[in-house]
Amino acid sequence: MTTTFVVQHIPHIIAAVIALAFLVRMGVMMLQQPPAELSDEEVERWHQARRERAYARRVRRGASRLALWSLVPLLYALASGLWLYTEALRNARPSDALTWSHSAAAVVGLGLATWKLAGLGAATLRRCLDVRRALTDGASGLLAVLGLPLLVTGAVLLVVPSSSSWTAYAHLVVSVWWIVLFGMHLMRYLGRALDAALRDRAAPERPAAPASERTAGQTPGASVPHA
Numbered sequence: 406m407t408t409t410f411v412v413q414h415i416p417h418i419i420a421a422v423i424a425l426a427f428l429v430r431m432g433v434m435m436l437q438q439p440p441a442e443l444s445d446e447e448v449e450r451w452h453q454a455r456r457e458r459a460y461a462r463r464v465r466r467g468a469s470r471l472a473l474w475s476l477v478p479l480l481y482a483l484a485s486g487l488w489l490y491t492e493a494l495r496n497a498r499p500s501d502a503l504t505w506s507h508s509a510a511a512v513v514g515l516g517l518a519t520w521k522l523a524g525l526g527a528a529t530l531r532r533c534l535d536v537r538r539a540l541t542d543g544a545s546g547l548l549a550v551l552g553l554p555l556l557v558t559g560a561v562l563l564v565v566p567s568s569s570s571w572t573a574y575a576h577l578v579v580s581v582w583w584i585v586l587f588g589m590h591l592m593r594y595l596g597r598a599l600d601a602a603l604r605d606r607a608a609p610e611r612p613a614a615p616a617s618e619r620t621a622g623q624t625p626g627a628s629v630p631h632a
Contacts, residue, residue: 411425416580418582422585422588423584423588426588426589426592429591431450440558445566455609465601466601466602467524467558468521468524468598468601469520469597469599469601471517471520471524472517472518472522472594472598472603473598473599473602474517475513475515475517475518475521476513476514476533477509477514478509478510478511478513478517479510479514479515479518479587481506481507481510481514482507482510482514483584483587484513485503485506485507485510486507486511486580488503489503489504489507490577493568493573504563504566505563508559508560511555511556511559512556514607515552515555517548518552519549519552522549529542530546533545534546534548538598541593543588544586544589545590545593545594546587547586548583548586548587548589548590551579551582551583551586552583553581554575554577554579555579555583558572558573558575558576559576559581562576566612582620
């Protein structure tokens with residue numbers, strides 16, 4: 406009975422989880438304000454330290470643009486998937502147009518996300534496996550991994566449509582976890598992606614050269630340009 410209730414109310418549960426996550430995020434942002442007891446000079450140093458941390462956390466423009474482009478088909482796949490789930494609860498047969506457009510959007514969106522992931526480099530992928538980053542980079546890595554079972558179970562359901570099979574249940578469970586992790590990923594990276602793609606606040610596409618190489622051949626007192 407409990408399992409049936411949870412399955413039937415998954416759309417409401419997802420909405421509640423996402424709303425709670427945003428409230429938590431707002432609370433964290435409020436806690437990130439400077440302490441009231443600081444002097445004006447100390448507040449300025451506090452803000453400067455935050456600006457330096459934000460500068461170090463920039464993301465690349467190319468990856469950001471791919472991520473933003475992937476949002477369009479992924480959000481459509483999310484909305485159409487919830488509608489397909491609603492149709493299944495009503496024992497109604499969804500239209501072929503809805504089914505195939507959902508599948509096409511999922512393939513395009515996950516393909517763009519995979520392309521972005523492949524271009525991030527080995528160092529970024531290693532961070533996904535770091536236990537200390539399990540709730541940040543690790544969650545983003547798991548989000549990417551869940552794309553494979555989503556595509557596989559979705560392809561099976563295209564060939565053998567069903568709303569009560571093991572494949573349908575697996576697709577539903579993986580979808581719920583994917584949506585939760587997708588929301589976490591958006592909260593962490595959407596602002597940085599917009600900064601990089603639209604506001605000229607991107608990290609360099611290639612790592613900066615060592616300081617010894619950048620300063621080689623310069624005369625004493627000459628300035629070193631920023632990357």
